[in-house]
Amino acid sequence: MANALEVNRLTKRYKDFKLDEVSFVLPKGSIMGFIGENGAGKTTTIKAILNLVKTDSGSVQILGMDNKKNEKQIKQEIGVVFDGSNFHDALKAKDISKIMKGIYANWDDSLFNEYLRKLKIPIAKTVKEYSRGMKMKLAIAAALSHHPRLLLLDEATGGLDPIMRNEVLDILLDFIQDEEKAVFFSSHIIGDLEKIADYITFIHEGKIIFMESKDDLIYNYGIMKCGADDFIKIDPNDIVGYQKNHFGCEILVRDKSKMAHKYPDFLIDQTNIEEIMLYYVKGEKR
Amino acid sequence: MRGLLLKDLINLKTYGRSVILIVTVFTAFAFFSDDSSFTTTFISILFAIMAITSMSYDELAKWNIYALSMPISRKELVLGKYLLAFILVCLGVAISLIIAVIPVFMGNEADLLMLMLTVLTSGSVALIMLTILLPLVYKFGIEKSRIILFIVLFIPSILLAILAQTGLIMPNKATDILIITLLQILPIVALVLFVASYFISVAIFNNKEI
Incomplete structure:
Protein backbone atom coordinates (compact mmCIF):
# COMPACT_ATOMS: atom_id res chain seq x y z
CA MET A 1 0.00 0.00 0.00
CA ALA A 2 1.99 2.93 -1.31
CA ASN A 3 -0.74 5.52 -1.52
CA ALA A 4 -2.11 7.59 1.32
CA LEU A 5 -5.09 8.71 -0.70
CA GLU A 6 -6.72 7.40 -3.87
CA VAL A 7 -9.70 9.17 -5.34
CA ASN A 8 -11.35 7.29 -8.15
CA ARG A 9 -13.91 8.84 -10.55
CA LEU A 10 -15.69 10.69 -7.80
CA THR A 11 -18.91 12.23 -9.07
CA LYS A 12 -21.42 14.38 -7.27
CA ARG A 13 -24.23 16.28 -8.98
CA TYR A 14 -25.76 19.47 -7.67
CA LYS A 15 -28.36 21.61 -9.38
CA ASP A 16 -25.85 24.06 -10.77
CA PHE A 17 -22.55 22.27 -10.25
CA LYS A 18 -21.08 18.88 -10.86
CA LEU A 19 -18.01 17.22 -9.45
CA ASP A 20 -17.12 15.29 -12.55
CA GLU A 21 -15.21 12.00 -12.29
CA VAL A 22 -12.51 13.43 -10.06
CA SER A 23 -9.51 11.11 -9.80
CA PHE A 24 -6.07 11.53 -8.31
CA VAL A 25 -3.53 9.66 -6.23
CA LEU A 26 -1.42 10.92 -3.34
CA PRO A 27 1.62 8.71 -2.63
CA LYS A 28 2.91 8.37 0.92
CA GLY A 29 5.74 10.61 1.95
CA SER A 30 4.54 13.51 -0.16
CA ILE A 31 2.54 16.70 -0.11
CA MET A 32 -0.13 17.39 -2.69
CA GLY A 33 -1.37 20.87 -3.42
CA PHE A 34 -4.96 21.05 -4.59
CA ILE A 35 -5.56 24.22 -6.54
CA GLY A 36 -8.45 25.82 -8.34
CA GLU A 37 -10.42 29.05 -8.19
CA ASN A 38 -13.20 29.62 -5.67
CA GLY A 39 -16.14 27.40 -6.49
CA ALA A 40 -14.08 24.98 -8.58
CA GLY A 41 -14.98 22.09 -6.28
CA LYS A 42 -12.09 21.94 -3.83
CA THR A 43 -14.14 21.92 -0.63
CA THR A 44 -16.76 19.61 -2.16
CA THR A 45 -13.99 17.16 -3.06
CA ILE A 46 -12.62 17.25 0.48
CA LYS A 47 -16.11 16.76 1.92
CA ALA A 48 -16.64 13.80 -0.40
CA ILE A 49 -13.29 12.31 0.66
CA LEU A 50 -14.42 12.62 4.29
CA ASN A 51 -17.81 11.08 3.47
CA LEU A 52 -19.59 14.25 4.62
CA VAL A 53 -21.65 14.50 1.44
CA LYS A 54 -23.29 11.68 -0.45
CA THR A 55 -21.63 11.03 -3.77
CA ASP A 56 -23.33 9.75 -6.89
CA SER A 57 -20.50 7.47 -7.93
CA GLY A 58 -16.80 6.81 -7.51
CA SER A 59 -14.71 5.58 -4.63
CA VAL A 60 -12.16 6.87 -2.15
CA GLN A 61 -9.39 4.87 -0.50
CA ILE A 62 -7.69 6.45 2.48
CA LEU A 63 -4.60 4.68 3.85
CA GLY A 64 -5.73 1.63 1.89
CA MET A 65 -9.21 1.58 3.42
CA ASP A 66 -12.58 2.40 1.89
CA ASN A 67 -13.81 5.77 3.16
CA LYS A 68 -17.32 4.47 3.81
CA LYS A 69 -16.69 0.96 5.11
CA ASN A 70 -13.83 1.87 7.44
CA GLU A 71 -14.88 5.42 8.23
CA LYS A 72 -14.25 5.27 11.99
CA GLN A 73 -10.83 3.72 11.74
CA ILE A 74 -9.79 6.13 9.00
CA LYS A 75 -10.86 9.12 11.03
CA GLN A 76 -8.75 8.00 13.97
CA GLU A 77 -5.77 8.20 11.67
CA ILE A 78 -6.30 11.41 9.76
CA GLY A 79 -6.11 15.05 10.84
CA VAL A 80 -8.40 17.63 9.25
CA VAL A 81 -8.28 21.42 9.23
CA PHE A 82 -11.04 23.43 7.61
CA ASP A 83 -11.00 26.98 6.43
CA GLY A 84 -11.38 28.91 9.69
CA SER A 85 -11.40 27.53 13.19
CA ASN A 86 -14.12 25.18 14.34
CA PHE A 87 -13.50 25.62 18.04
CA HIS A 88 -16.05 27.37 20.23
CA ASP A 89 -15.25 30.88 21.49
CA ALA A 90 -15.28 29.89 25.16
CA LEU A 91 -12.65 27.16 24.87
CA LYS A 92 -9.02 27.38 25.94
CA ALA A 93 -6.20 25.21 24.62
CA LYS A 94 -6.33 22.97 27.70
CA ASP A 95 -10.10 22.45 27.24
CA ILE A 96 -9.46 21.35 23.68
CA SER A 97 -6.90 18.89 24.96
CA LYS A 98 -9.45 17.41 27.39
CA ILE A 99 -12.15 17.19 24.71
CA MET A 100 -9.87 15.59 22.13
CA LYS A 101 -8.66 13.05 24.64
CA GLY A 102 -12.26 11.89 24.85
CA ILE A 103 -12.49 11.60 21.07
CA TYR A 104 -9.17 10.31 19.70
CA ALA A 105 -7.69 7.06 20.98
CA ASN A 106 -4.16 8.30 20.21
CA TRP A 107 -4.47 11.85 21.50
CA ASP A 108 -1.05 12.96 22.74
CA ASP A 109 -1.16 15.75 25.32
CA SER A 110 2.56 16.36 25.39
CA LEU A 111 2.74 16.53 21.59
CA PHE A 112 -0.12 19.05 21.58
CA ASN A 113 1.68 21.17 24.16
CA GLU A 114 4.84 20.98 22.11
CA TYR A 115 3.01 22.28 19.02
CA LEU A 116 1.41 25.03 21.09
CA ARG A 117 4.87 26.08 22.19
CA LYS A 118 6.40 25.78 18.72
CA LEU A 119 3.64 27.76 17.07
CA LYS A 120 3.60 30.31 19.91
CA ILE A 121 -0.09 29.81 20.63
CA PRO A 122 -1.19 31.59 23.84
CA ILE A 123 -2.61 29.06 26.29
CA ALA A 124 -4.15 31.43 28.82
CA LYS A 125 -6.56 33.02 26.32
CA THR A 126 -9.89 31.75 25.05
CA VAL A 127 -10.42 31.10 21.35
CA LYS A 128 -12.57 34.25 21.22
CA GLU A 129 -9.51 36.38 21.98
CA TYR A 130 -7.39 34.74 19.27
CA SER A 131 -6.63 36.39 15.97
CA ARG A 132 -7.68 34.50 12.87
CA GLY A 133 -4.11 33.36 12.38
CA MET A 134 -3.92 32.04 15.94
CA LYS A 135 -7.16 30.10 15.44
CA MET A 136 -5.75 28.49 12.32
CA LYS A 137 -2.55 27.54 14.11
CA LEU A 138 -4.55 26.08 16.98
CA ALA A 139 -6.60 24.00 14.55
CA ILE A 140 -3.42 22.76 12.87
CA ALA A 141 -1.84 21.88 16.22
CA ALA A 142 -5.01 19.98 17.16
CA ALA A 143 -5.06 18.13 13.84
CA LEU A 144 -1.48 16.95 14.34
CA SER A 145 -1.68 15.81 17.95
CA HIS A 146 -3.25 12.37 17.58
CA HIS A 147 -0.41 11.08 15.40
CA PRO A 148 -2.34 11.14 12.13
CA ARG A 149 -0.92 9.46 9.05
CA LEU A 150 -2.69 11.74 6.61
CA LEU A 151 -3.43 15.44 6.93
CA LEU A 152 -6.24 17.09 4.97
CA LEU A 153 -6.09 20.86 4.99
CA ASP A 154 -8.76 23.00 3.35
CA GLU A 155 -7.47 26.56 2.80
CA ALA A 156 -5.65 26.27 6.09
CA THR A 157 -3.11 29.02 5.45
CA GLY A 158 -5.76 31.49 4.38
CA GLY A 159 -5.76 33.96 7.27
CA LEU A 160 -2.09 33.75 8.10
CA ASP A 161 0.52 36.46 7.64
CA PRO A 162 3.71 35.45 5.77
CA ILE A 163 5.63 34.69 8.96
CA MET A 164 2.90 32.50 10.41
CA ARG A 165 2.50 30.81 7.02
CA ASN A 166 6.15 29.91 7.02
CA GLU A 167 5.89 28.45 10.53
CA VAL A 168 2.97 26.30 9.42
CA LEU A 169 4.69 25.20 6.21
CA ASP A 170 7.76 24.21 8.23
CA ILE A 171 5.59 22.10 10.52
CA LEU A 172 4.09 20.36 7.47
CA LEU A 173 7.53 19.70 5.99
CA ASP A 174 8.59 18.33 9.36
CA PHE A 175 5.54 16.09 9.48
CA ILE A 176 6.29 14.64 6.07
CA GLN A 177 9.81 13.61 7.06
CA ASP A 178 8.23 10.33 8.10
CA GLU A 179 7.81 8.54 4.79
CA GLU A 180 4.62 6.86 5.97
CA LYS A 181 2.78 10.16 6.15
CA ALA A 182 1.19 12.46 3.61
CA VAL A 183 -0.46 15.86 3.33
CA PHE A 184 -3.33 16.94 1.08
CA PHE A 185 -3.51 20.67 1.02
CA SER A 186 -6.06 22.82 -0.81
CA SER A 187 -5.16 26.44 -1.32
CA HIS A 188 -5.26 29.27 -3.74
CA ILE A 189 -2.12 30.79 -2.31
CA ILE A 190 0.10 29.35 -5.00
CA GLY A 191 3.29 30.53 -3.33
CA ASP A 192 2.70 28.19 -0.40
CA LEU A 193 2.25 25.26 -2.71
CA GLU A 194 5.31 26.10 -4.77
CA LYS A 195 7.29 26.05 -1.57
CA ILE A 196 6.25 22.68 -0.20
CA ALA A 197 4.13 20.63 -2.60
CA ASP A 198 5.50 17.60 -4.44
CA TYR A 199 2.40 17.23 -6.60
CA ILE A 200 -0.11 19.72 -7.88
CA THR A 201 -3.66 18.74 -8.74
CA PHE A 202 -5.66 21.38 -10.54
CA ILE A 203 -9.45 21.38 -10.50
CA HIS A 204 -11.54 23.63 -12.70
CA GLU A 205 -15.34 23.66 -12.91
CA GLY A 206 -15.55 20.34 -11.11
CA LYS A 207 -13.08 18.57 -13.39
CA ILE A 208 -9.46 17.65 -12.79
CA ILE A 209 -7.40 19.49 -15.41
CA PHE A 210 -4.10 17.93 -14.45
CA MET A 211 -2.30 16.09 -11.69
CA GLU A 212 1.46 16.43 -12.08
CA SER A 213 4.60 16.65 -10.06
CA LYS A 214 5.44 20.26 -9.29
CA ASP A 215 8.89 20.07 -10.88
CA ASP A 216 7.50 18.66 -14.13
CA LEU A 217 4.96 21.44 -14.22
CA ILE A 218 7.49 24.18 -13.79
CA TYR A 219 10.08 22.69 -16.15
CA ASN A 220 7.84 21.32 -18.86
CA MET B 1 -19.11 10.54 23.63
CA ARG B 2 -17.18 11.68 26.68
CA GLY B 3 -15.45 14.31 24.53
CA LEU B 4 -18.75 15.59 23.14
CA LEU B 5 -20.40 15.95 26.55
CA LEU B 6 -17.29 17.58 27.97
CA LYS B 7 -17.25 20.04 25.08
CA ASP B 8 -20.88 21.03 25.76
CA LEU B 9 -20.43 21.33 29.51
CA ILE B 10 -17.31 23.51 29.18
CA ASN B 11 -19.09 25.73 26.67
CA LEU B 12 -22.11 26.11 28.93
CA LYS B 13 -20.04 27.08 31.97
CA THR B 14 -20.45 30.84 31.58
CA TYR B 15 -24.09 30.50 30.61
CA GLY B 16 -24.59 28.19 33.58
CA ARG B 17 -23.38 30.89 35.95
CA SER B 18 -26.12 33.28 34.83
CA VAL B 19 -28.63 30.45 35.17
CA ILE B 20 -27.56 29.91 38.77
CA LEU B 21 -28.08 33.61 39.44
CA ILE B 22 -31.58 33.52 37.95
CA VAL B 23 -32.39 30.36 39.89
CA THR B 24 -31.30 32.03 43.14
CA VAL B 25 -33.55 35.01 42.48
CA PHE B 26 -36.52 32.81 41.69
CA THR B 27 -35.89 30.64 44.71
CA ALA B 28 -36.22 33.70 46.90
CA PHE B 29 -39.39 34.51 45.01
CA ALA B 30 -40.75 31.00 45.62
CA PHE B 31 -40.21 31.31 49.37
CA PHE B 32 -42.48 34.30 49.56
CA SER B 33 -45.28 32.88 47.49
CA ASP B 34 -47.41 29.87 48.33
CA ASP B 35 -47.21 28.40 44.87
CA SER B 36 -43.85 27.09 43.71
CA SER B 37 -45.19 25.59 40.48
CA PHE B 38 -44.31 28.68 38.45
CA THR B 39 -40.71 28.59 39.71
CA THR B 40 -40.28 24.88 39.05
CA THR B 41 -41.70 25.12 35.53
CA PHE B 42 -39.55 28.13 34.83
CA ILE B 43 -36.38 26.40 36.04
CA SER B 44 -37.08 23.24 34.05
CA ILE B 45 -37.60 25.23 30.86
CA LEU B 46 -34.48 27.27 31.61
CA PHE B 47 -32.37 24.14 31.84
CA ALA B 48 -33.94 22.62 28.76
CA ILE B 49 -33.14 25.76 26.78
CA MET B 50 -29.47 25.31 27.73
CA ALA B 51 -29.40 22.28 25.42
CA ILE B 52 -30.63 24.45 22.57
CA THR B 53 -28.07 27.12 23.51
CA SER B 54 -25.30 24.56 23.21
CA MET B 55 -26.58 23.79 19.71
CA SER B 56 -26.38 27.44 18.75
CA TYR B 57 -22.79 27.51 20.04
CA ASP B 58 -22.07 24.50 17.83
CA GLU B 59 -23.63 26.19 14.84
CA LEU B 60 -21.64 29.37 15.46
CA ALA B 61 -18.38 27.42 15.59
CA LYS B 62 -19.39 25.18 12.63
CA TRP B 63 -18.65 22.35 15.00
CA ASN B 64 -20.71 19.58 13.38
CA ILE B 65 -18.72 19.35 10.16
CA TYR B 66 -15.53 19.34 12.20
CA ALA B 67 -16.82 16.70 14.60
CA LEU B 68 -17.77 14.49 11.65
CA SER B 69 -14.21 14.68 10.35
CA MET B 70 -13.22 13.06 13.66
CA PRO B 71 -13.99 9.47 14.67
CA ILE B 72 -17.56 10.44 15.59
CA SER B 73 -20.53 9.13 13.64
CA ARG B 74 -23.62 11.18 12.90
CA LYS B 75 -25.58 8.97 15.24
CA GLU B 76 -23.14 9.58 18.08
CA LEU B 77 -23.23 13.31 17.48
CA VAL B 78 -27.02 13.29 17.87
CA LEU B 79 -26.88 10.90 20.81
CA GLY B 80 -24.42 13.21 22.58
CA LYS B 81 -26.84 16.10 22.25
CA TYR B 82 -29.80 14.05 23.50
CA LEU B 83 -27.78 12.83 26.48
CA LEU B 84 -26.83 16.41 27.30
CA ALA B 85 -30.48 17.48 26.99
CA PHE B 86 -31.59 14.65 29.27
CA ILE B 87 -28.89 15.41 31.86
CA LEU B 88 -29.87 19.09 31.84
CA VAL B 89 -33.57 18.31 32.32
CA CYS B 90 -32.73 15.95 35.20
CA LEU B 91 -30.59 18.67 36.75
CA GLY B 92 -33.47 21.14 36.38
CA VAL B 93 -35.86 18.69 38.01
CA ALA B 94 -33.44 18.01 40.88
CA ILE B 95 -32.96 21.72 41.58
CA SER B 96 -36.70 22.40 41.30
CA LEU B 97 -37.37 19.60 43.72
CA ILE B 98 -35.00 21.05 46.31
CA ILE B 99 -36.52 24.50 45.92
CA ALA B 100 -40.03 23.11 46.22
CA VAL B 101 -39.28 20.94 49.23
CA ILE B 102 -37.28 23.40 51.37
CA PRO B 103 -40.34 25.48 52.45
CA VAL B 104 -42.00 22.25 53.62
CA PHE B 105 -39.11 21.53 55.95
CA MET B 106 -39.23 25.10 57.13
CA GLY B 107 -42.70 24.41 58.44
CA ASN B 108 -44.96 25.37 55.56
CA GLU B 109 -48.00 23.23 55.15
CA ALA B 110 -47.88 21.41 51.83
CA ASP B 111 -48.68 18.09 50.27
CA LEU B 112 -45.26 16.55 49.55
CA LEU B 113 -46.63 14.15 46.95
CA MET B 114 -48.42 16.97 45.19
CA LEU B 115 -45.16 18.93 45.11
CA MET B 116 -43.30 16.02 43.58
CA LEU B 117 -46.01 15.73 40.96
CA THR B 118 -45.73 19.42 40.12
CA VAL B 119 -41.97 19.19 39.73
CA LEU B 120 -42.13 16.04 37.62
CA THR B 121 -44.80 17.63 35.44
CA SER B 122 -42.64 20.65 34.76
CA GLY B 123 -39.72 18.34 33.97
CA SER B 124 -41.95 16.44 31.56
CA VAL B 125 -43.07 19.65 29.89
CA ALA B 126 -39.42 20.61 29.40
CA LEU B 127 -38.65 17.19 27.96
CA ILE B 128 -41.61 17.37 25.58
CA MET B 129 -40.47 20.79 24.47
CA LEU B 130 -37.07 19.33 23.57
CA THR B 131 -38.75 16.33 21.97
CA ILE B 132 -40.34 18.72 19.49
CA LEU B 133 -37.47 21.18 19.18
CA LEU B 134 -34.40 19.00 18.70
CA PRO B 135 -35.53 17.37 15.43
CA LEU B 136 -36.59 20.81 14.19
CA VAL B 137 -33.13 22.22 14.90
CA TYR B 138 -31.53 19.30 13.08
CA LYS B 139 -33.86 19.88 10.15
CA PHE B 140 -34.00 23.67 9.88
CA GLY B 141 -31.03 24.98 11.88
CA ILE B 142 -31.15 27.08 15.00
CA GLU B 143 -32.35 30.41 13.56
CA LYS B 144 -35.62 29.16 12.11
CA SER B 145 -36.13 26.90 15.10
CA ARG B 146 -36.00 29.91 17.42
CA ILE B 147 -39.23 31.17 15.87
CA ILE B 148 -40.72 27.70 16.11
CA LEU B 149 -39.67 27.63 19.79
CA PHE B 150 -41.90 30.59 20.52
CA ILE B 151 -44.79 28.97 18.71
CA VAL B 152 -44.22 25.69 20.54
CA LEU B 153 -44.14 27.49 23.88
CA PHE B 154 -46.84 30.08 23.40
CA ILE B 155 -49.62 28.42 21.46
CA PRO B 156 -50.30 25.79 24.14
CA SER B 157 -50.22 28.39 26.91
CA ILE B 158 -52.54 30.73 25.03
CA LEU B 159 -54.90 27.86 24.24
CA LEU B 160 -54.95 26.84 27.88
CA ALA B 161 -55.56 30.40 28.97
CA ILE B 162 -58.48 30.74 26.57
CA LEU B 163 -59.84 27.39 27.67
CA ALA B 164 -59.70 28.49 31.30
CA GLN B 165 -61.37 31.82 30.43
CA THR B 166 -64.29 30.24 28.66
CA GLY B 167 -64.91 28.14 31.72
CA LEU B 168 -65.20 24.98 29.73
CA ILE B 169 -63.14 23.19 32.30
CA MET B 170 -64.84 23.54 35.65
CA PRO B 171 -62.62 22.18 38.37
CA ASN B 172 -64.42 19.45 40.24
CA LYS B 173 -63.50 16.28 42.05
CA ALA B 174 -63.83 14.02 39.00
CA THR B 175 -61.69 16.10 36.61
CA ASP B 176 -59.15 16.61 39.39
CA ILE B 177 -58.64 12.88 39.76
CA LEU B 178 -58.49 12.46 36.00
CA ILE B 179 -55.91 15.22 35.65
CA ILE B 180 -53.80 13.82 38.49
CA THR B 181 -53.82 10.37 36.92
CA LEU B 182 -52.82 11.88 33.60
CA LEU B 183 -50.05 13.84 35.24
CA GLN B 184 -48.75 10.71 36.93
CA ILE B 185 -48.20 8.96 33.62
CA LEU B 186 -46.95 12.12 31.91
CA PRO B 187 -43.23 11.61 32.78
CA ILE B 188 -43.31 8.14 31.21
CA VAL B 189 -45.06 9.46 28.11
CA ALA B 190 -42.54 12.30 27.87
CA LEU B 191 -39.64 9.88 28.13
CA VAL B 192 -41.02 7.60 25.42
CA LEU B 193 -41.61 10.56 23.12
CA PHE B 194 -38.10 11.83 23.83
CA VAL B 195 -36.56 8.50 22.82
CA ALA B 196 -38.69 8.45 19.66
CA SER B 197 -37.55 12.00 18.95
CA TYR B 198 -33.93 10.83 19.10
CA PHE B 199 -34.53 8.30 16.34
CA ILE B 200 -36.26 10.94 14.23
CA SER B 201 -33.32 13.32 14.69
CA VAL B 202 -30.84 10.61 13.71
CA ALA B 203 -32.84 9.95 10.53
CA ILE B 204 -32.97 13.67 9.73
CA PHE B 205 -29.29 14.20 10.41
CA ASN B 206 -28.25 11.13 8.41
CA ASN B 207 -29.88 12.59 5.33
CA LYS B 208 -28.43 16.03 5.79
CA GLU B 209 -25.56 17.30 3.69
CA ILE B 210 -23.11 19.04 5.92
Missing part, protein backbone atom coordinates in the same frame (compact mmCIF):
# COMPACT_ATOMS: atom_id res chain seq x y z
CA TYR A 221 5.36 24.11 -19.31
CA GLY A 222 6.38 27.32 -21.01
CA ILE A 223 4.99 30.52 -22.45
CA MET A 224 5.66 30.79 -26.17
CA LYS A 225 5.62 34.26 -27.68
CA CYS A 226 4.84 35.04 -31.30
CA GLY A 227 3.44 37.80 -33.46
CA ALA A 228 -0.26 37.95 -34.22
CA ASP A 229 0.37 36.91 -37.82
CA ASP A 230 2.38 33.86 -36.84
CA PHE A 231 -0.33 32.58 -34.58
CA ILE A 232 -2.19 30.69 -37.32
CA LYS A 233 0.98 28.70 -38.11
CA ILE A 234 0.80 26.98 -34.74
CA ASP A 235 -0.80 23.58 -34.46
CA PRO A 236 -3.94 23.98 -32.27
CA ASN A 237 -2.99 20.75 -30.48
CA ASP A 238 0.09 22.46 -29.10
CA ILE A 239 -1.91 25.29 -27.54
CA VAL A 240 -3.07 24.78 -23.99
CA GLY A 241 -4.34 28.34 -23.73
CA TYR A 242 -3.41 31.70 -25.19
CA GLN A 243 -3.77 35.40 -24.67
CA LYS A 244 -3.56 38.06 -27.35
CA ASN A 245 -2.21 41.52 -26.69
CA HIS A 246 -0.94 44.53 -28.66
CA PHE A 247 2.40 42.94 -29.40
CA GLY A 248 1.29 39.50 -30.38
CA CYS A 249 0.31 36.25 -28.71
CA GLU A 250 1.40 34.47 -25.59
CA ILE A 251 0.70 30.78 -25.66
CA LEU A 252 0.93 28.26 -22.87
CA VAL A 253 2.57 25.10 -24.23
CA ARG A 254 3.14 21.77 -22.59
CA ASP A 255 6.40 20.14 -23.68
CA LYS A 256 8.77 23.11 -23.65
CA SER A 257 11.84 21.52 -25.23
CA LYS A 258 9.84 19.75 -27.94
CA MET A 259 8.10 23.02 -28.75
CA ALA A 260 11.43 24.83 -28.98
CA HIS A 261 12.41 22.27 -31.61
CA LYS A 262 9.15 22.48 -33.50
CA TYR A 263 8.92 26.27 -33.51
CA PRO A 264 12.56 27.45 -33.52
CA ASP A 265 11.59 31.02 -34.44
CA PHE A 266 9.59 31.70 -31.33
CA LEU A 267 10.79 32.57 -27.90
CA ILE A 268 9.72 30.29 -25.03
CA ASP A 269 9.79 31.65 -21.50
CA GLN A 270 9.78 29.91 -18.14
CA THR A 271 6.44 29.84 -16.41
CA ASN A 272 5.04 29.19 -12.95
CA ILE A 273 2.05 27.47 -11.46
CA GLU A 274 0.05 30.66 -11.15
CA GLU A 275 0.49 31.41 -14.84
CA ILE A 276 -0.37 27.87 -15.84
CA MET A 277 -3.54 28.08 -13.79
CA LEU A 278 -4.47 31.46 -15.28
CA TYR A 279 -3.99 30.26 -18.83
CA TYR A 280 -6.13 27.22 -18.23
CA VAL A 281 -8.92 29.23 -16.64
CA LYS A 282 -8.78 32.63 -18.32
CA GLY A 283 -6.84 31.87 -21.49
CA GLU A 284 -8.68 31.29 -24.73
CA LYS A 285 -8.62 27.99 -26.54
CA ARG A 286 -8.58 27.32 -30.22
